[in-house]
Amino acid sequence: MKTCRLPPAVILACLSIPASANAADLAPGETIIVTATRTEIPLEDAIVPVTVITREEIELSLANDLAELLRLEAGIDIGRNGGPGQATSIFMRGTESNHTLVLVDGVRMNPGTLGGAAIQHISPDIIERVEIVKGARSALFGTDAIGGVINIITRRAQDAYVEASAGTGSFDSRSGYVSGGTKSDRGEFGVTLNWQATDGYAPRTDSDIERGYENLSANVYASRRFGDSDVSFRHWRTGGNVEYLDFFLNPVDQDFENSTTALELSSKLADHGSSKLVLSYMEDSITQNQADDFVESDRVSIDWQYSHAFKQHTLTGGLFGIGESASTLSFGSGFEEDTVVRAVFLQDQWSRDRHRTFVALRFTDHETFGNHTTWNAEYAFAINDDWTINAGLAHAFRAPDATDRFGFGGNPDLAPELADEVQLGLHYKSGSRHRFDFELYRNDIEDLIEFNLLTFELENIAAAEIRGAQVGYEYRGDGFVMRAELLKQRADNAVTGERLLRRAEEVATISYAHDIGEHR
Numbered sequence: 046m047k048t049c050r051l052p053p054a055v056i057l058a059c060l061s062i063p064a065s066a067n068a069a070d071l072a073p074g075e076t077i078i079v080t081a082t083r084t085e086i087p088l089e090d091a092i093v094p095v096t097v098i099t100r101e102e103i104e105l106s107l108a109n110d111l112a113e114l115l116r117l118e119a120g121i122d123i124g125r126n127g128g129p130g131q132a133t134s135i136f137m138r139g140t141e142s143n144h145t146l147v148l149v150d151g152v153r154m155n156p157g158t159l160g161g162a163a164i165q166h167i168s169p170d171i172i173e174r175v176e177i178v179k180g181a182r183s184a185l186f187g188t189d190a191i192g193g194v195i196n197i198i199t200r201r202a203q204d205a206y207v208e209a210s211a212g213t214g215s216f217d218s219r220s221g222y223v224s225g226g227t228k229s230d231r232g233e234f235g236v237t238l239n240w241q242a243t244d245g246y247a248p249r250t251d252s253d254i255e256r257g258y259e260n261l262s263a264n265v266y267a268s269r270r271f272g273d274s275d276v277s278f279r280h281w282r283t284g285g286n287v288e289y290l291d292f293f294l295n296p297v298d299q300d301f302e303n304s305t306t307a308l309e310l311s312s313k314l315a316d317h318g319s320s321k322l323v324l325s326y327m328e329d330s331i332t333q334n335q336a337d338d339f340v341e342s343d344r345v346s347i348d349w350q351y352s353h354a355f356k357q358h359t360l361t362g363g364l365f366g367i368g369e370s371a372s373t374l375s376f377g378s379g380f381e382e383d384t385v386v387r388a389v390f391l392q393d394q395w396s397r398d399r400h401r402t403f404v405a406l407r408f409t410d411h412e413t414f415g416n417h418t419t420w421n422a423e424y425a426f427a428i429n430d431d432w433t434i435n436a437g438l439a440h441a442f443r444a445p446d447a448t449d450r451f452g453f454g455g456n457p458d459l460a461p462e463l464a465d466e467v468q469l470g471l472h473y474k475s476g477s478r479h480r481f482d483f484e485l486y487r488n489d490i491e492d493l494i495e496f497n498l499l500t501f502e503l504e505n506i507a508a509a510e511i512r513g514a515q516v517g518y519e520y521r522g523d524g525f526v527m528r529a530e531l532l533k534q535r536a537d538n539a540v541t542g543e544r545l546l547r548r549a550e551e552v553a554t555i556s557y558a559h560d561i562g563e564h565r
Contacts, residue, residue: 080148080176080196082394082403083185084352084361090396091178092403092423092435093468094120094484098175100200109241111167111175111197117554119515119532120179124547125165127248128216129241130258130287133165138179138486139511139536139548140192140464141493144443146182148196150279152305155189156329156342157371157384160446163303163329164195166283170222170239171264173198180486181466183419183441184405187365187388191441191464191490199264199281202226202235216255218243232269238262248289254296256288273313280306300332317354323347337374342447344369350390359394371447380451385412386444392421399427414444414461423468431475437468449494449503456502464490480519487512489539508539524560529553 076088081095088097096118108114112133116123124134124142134142143160146153154162175197182190207225212218219242226235238261245257260283268277282304291297307325314320327344350363365388372381392405405421423437445459466488473481493507513534520527532552536545544550 078176079151080178080194082361082392083350083363084359084394086394090401092401092425093437094179094470096177096179098177100173103169103172103174106169108169111164111169111172114169114172114175115164115177115195118177119517119530119552119554120513120534121177122547122549127256127289128245128258129218129243130165130260130285131248131256131289133163134161134547135164135195136548137192137195138488138513139534139545140488140490140509141545142547143189143446144191144462144464146186146190146194148186148194149281149305150199150307151196151323151348152307152325152327153186153189153344153346153367154197154303154305154327154329156327156340157344157369157382157446158329158340158342158373158448158452160189160448163301166260166262166285166301166303167197168239168241168260168262168283170224171199171237171262171281173200180437180468181439181441181464181488182421183443184390184407184421184439185392187386187407187409187419188411188442188444188461191443191462191488199266199279200224200226200235200237201266202228202233204228216243216246226266230270232267234267235265237264245288249294252290252294254290254294256290256296256298258285258287260285275309275311277309277311278307279309280304295335297333297335299334302328302330304328314351318351319353320349320351322349338376340373340375342369342371357395357397360391361393362389362391364389373448373452375453378453380447382447382451384447386410401425409442411444411461413450417442417461431473433470433472433474435468435470435472437466439466439468440464441466445494445503454496454502456504459494459503460492460505462490462492462494462505464488478521480517482515482517484515485513486515493538506540509536509545510539511536526558527556529555 076097077085078088078095079085081091106114112123115121120138122136126132135145136142137145147155147162178194180193182194205227209223212220221240224237240261242259243257245255247253247255262283265280268275284302286298286300288298305327307323310322312320325346329342331340344367346367348365350361352361367386369384373379388407388409390407395402403423407419409417419440421439425433425435427433441464443462449455449459450457469485471483488511490509492505493509494503494505495507497504497506515532517530536548
């Protein structure tokens, strides 16, 4: 299923709206995505379920952070420990909170210490669009992508613009935002700044102590065209302070900083080839202010890929490497761990008449966990002009992070978690009015890491069985859109038979939007 989704702040559910095209050769209303295949393709050509949240939809949502933007997306459960800035987790399609890979402009944001990305600190003001790919994608992006991938594309200048806003609200909340950019045939440049603060509310029912939050975010981008090549620079940073209550209800706080930086060289080679080289840096840090405890993670990456189109094929291959450093100090004990990962990948997209396929293979050489091969195989068949069926298989893995191995209860002998996924889909689209989607998915995860109460350490003693079905219908009338979705899933511990926590078994959403003149 491929949809562009609007998650409104005050109505019941996400709403699909057509996004504007970014390339001159696209049909009106067609959207280009990059996350599903690592290459630019029309949204309608993606075989796996993909959702795009556009800039217009983000502005209408009134969301304060990325977590609020995602919380009404079918198939995504958000776990939160309080208000703004409090610890937040993503559970995509019933998988664990560290099984969703989060990218910022294609740069991995998941730290090497705690696994899950700090989406609670990502301001919607710096986001141009969000691409959500549901299903395993380790063959394209490596470890962590068992449940899916969320790629946050930061602001771009479609034309020269300047925007500013300020606001206030309950719990003494304040916010300010300014953004500007310019674009020409030779390049673009822009800056976005966002500040938000709140005195907050009591995050625990057994305490009336209020805990606040402050966050300053910045996003800078620049690009320049040289003949058939483009050089671009992107930097996103967020930092601030989070107040919370510890286990004993003592008021404490911590400073945080998250950033990604990328330098990219894209070149067109001959008539049907293209090359892209990305050098990137990621930093994630937390410093406690009432103790010497800290958590730090940084990563240097190099990612190169070459794509060549011939006949009905688009063949893509590439090399990937990272050098990661993780360190922490907690309750007087800590660790420092460096990790090197190398990978080579190859994939092919094929289309002919009513048939489309996508196959991908990735070989990963992990310094700690050795060699792993992951893959995806997908097929779609257009029954006629309205109906399409699709199927997909995937094998994915997640390498335990440094905290799993050396933190409290850590186990240096842990093995990677392995997942095998099956997807089936049936889709109907009649013109621009009607759309119907039905999807089935199954994900079996082995060597799931769980805390053993007998040995007081993490071990590969669990397994998960995830089964799900999702159905959606959308109707677009003259000046209005209606949509309804129903999701039913079961995520169980295959060893104990117990239901996995924080996963909704049933979700129903319905939404309606009506244009009144130029307003919605």
